[in-house]
Amino acid sequence: MNPQEITTERLNGSRRIWLQPSADAACCWIFLDAELYLDRVGAVQIVEQLLKDGGLPPVTFAYISSLDAAARHRDYTCSDDYATFLIREVIPWIEQSQGRFERYYLGGLSLSGLAAAYALCRHPGVFSGGLCQSPSAWWNDEWLTAAIASQPARPGRLWVSVGNQELQQGVSHPPTGLFQQTSQLDSVRRLVRQLETSFSQVRSHEYDGGHDPACWAAELPDALTWVLAGHE
Secondary structure, three states, X not given: OOOEEEEOXXXXXXXEEEEEOOOOOOEEEEEOOHHHHHHHHOHHHHHHHHHHHOOOOOEEEEEEOOOOHHHHHHHOOOOHHHHHHHXXXXXXXXXXXXXXXXXXXXXXXXXXXXXXXXXXXXXXXXXXXXXXXXXXXXXXXXXXXXXXXXXXXXXXXXXXEEEOOOOOOXXXXXXXXXXXXXXXXXXXXXXXXXXXXXXXXXXXXXXXXXXXXXXXXXXXXXXXXXXXXXXX
């Protein structure tokens, strides 16, 4: 797949996008953190095998670039500008290229898992469900968990995972120095409990491992199959 460019008015510069189209697809799945999903998780190969084996209905997948490390920290930390970029710029771009879809789904991992959870909660009418792999729920003293406490429940399937070895805490993350006070494991557990009051179906998966692309790849077939089964 060759990347194309989306010039954005809301974010600095442009973002690359890779498309993995599927004939007769009624829905489109957008993955954030394209470089990680493409290069380290191997999502394209996983998706191709699932489609070949009949494990998924026809789905078009789009992978959005994170640009660089600093942009990841800016875009993926519960940014209204980034969520608006997805809805008002990315989705129209996809539809201009591939045609309209009945449903959209959103997925991310680590910081982009946090961004996906935020966009799903902030814009429930746009996305029908999604996937948050090891989301950085610790960000800003677990701001997202507190922010969604008063939100009403909405339809949609959401898969949230975390590793039982994601225990790091009290550390700063380069290049911007985002400070992680608590562990991924504890903060995701608290986020899941809150999400269960905000979505009709939440699947919590605690896997045996750490903050590891190999673990995210291993669970991806089950996660995609479960989320998309909600609209078969």
